[in-house]
Amino acid sequence: MNFEITDKPIITQDIINKVVDRNAGAVTTFIGTVRELTKGKKTLFLIYEAYEKMAVKQLSRIGDEIIEKWPNAKVAITHRVGKLEITDIAVVIAVSTPHRKDAYDANEYAIERIKQIVPIWKKEHWEDGETWVGNQLETEQYPTGKPEGVSHD
């Protein structure tokens, strides 16, 4: 399966292996890791939670969107849930394409879409408390209750 939610540590190479292709000259990966400092505030650890069944569906939808935009791309995405320590990997996105520019663009498209439509939440545990992190994009608003660019079917 190229789109997964897991509660185990992610091995980056496993995700890369899913997109290696004889006709791909470029593979890009994005590895999202737990950062210690955010605006000077110290994170102790994070808890990620997912609506797993729907999250897998949405990741797979992002894969479909990428194939539509970049027909020769291959995509694999794994997101972890549960408790993550500093430098642990939360998400790996691997994209292969024949030419490099597409591999960067499609990969960046994937992470932006994850932050819009995939039902996964993180709870930051600070030294002085804890909080569910809201939409990291901050600029996004869904007045209709539905994210942009997601058809209702």
Next chain:
Amino acid sequence: MNFEITDKPIITQDIINKVVDRNAGAVTTFIGTVRELTKGKKTLFLIYEAYEKMAVKQLSRIGDEIIEKWPNAKVAITHRVGKLEITDIAVVIAVSTPHRKDAYDANEYAIERIKQIVPIWKKEHWEDGETWVGNQLETEQYPTGKPEGVSHD
């Protein structure tokens, strides 16, 4: 060493490990692999050759340029030389930054610069012959004998 030329297979994870950082939330990697088909023509294998001492210097210069543009970035680049088969890894670029956008931009900057200033050449071996590949950018010309943006020191 974060900037290397090697004649051994590249282990992507080794390059990633060089840039992992407690304050990096994003790591991007670019993996350049040997593609079988180029414009319908079938490659059998490639030979990469480098002016090694200078190539390491130029890779390291690219690292300096990145730190100047993205001061919180960490960069590691390894390029392989010798005979490479289809799907073998020719180059791995890993970049970590606190925020994701910079990790994509700095990584793409690195591969563009590699294709401009790093003295490495590949010889394509086709079914019907062999040829040293010229500048892959094709649009680049160095009327002064010196690439743009490279100071002479």
Next chain:
Amino acid sequence: MINLLLFANFQEVIGSKALSLELNVNNILELKNYLLSKYPELDFNFVMVAVNEEYATDETVIKSGDVVAFIPPVSGG
């Protein structure tokens, strides 16, 4: 019967991961209004909703057996 799934702060406000409700509501808006009457501290601003794992809107019709999930602003990646 409507099956409700709750995540993140919604789970904490309602105190449950899942609820099965015997309700006479026709669409998401009516469900939201019912929940607000029981849990006035719920904030539906920026909260998406899914019916049977597909994003839906306030107008989406729901029927017995549907799985409705409220999706607070996501923060994966």
Next chain:
Amino acid sequence: MINLLLFANFQEVIGSKALSLELNVNNILELKNYLLSKYPELDFNFVMVAVNEEYATDETVIKSGDVVAFIPPVSGG
């Protein structure tokens, strides 16, 4: 003595990876002209040059002991 390093197609045209030349040339342009007189099939178009591992120009002065490398269009990555 000028130490010359040759790569890719330059290596094939000249038939050597490295040459040491006892030459009276003052700069890169003069060195190119000397090489062209011996190897008329050399094509310096789009070929960069490095002196002691730093990019240089036709006007760069060279002296005995310098390492001069001709860098045909690169194709790494």
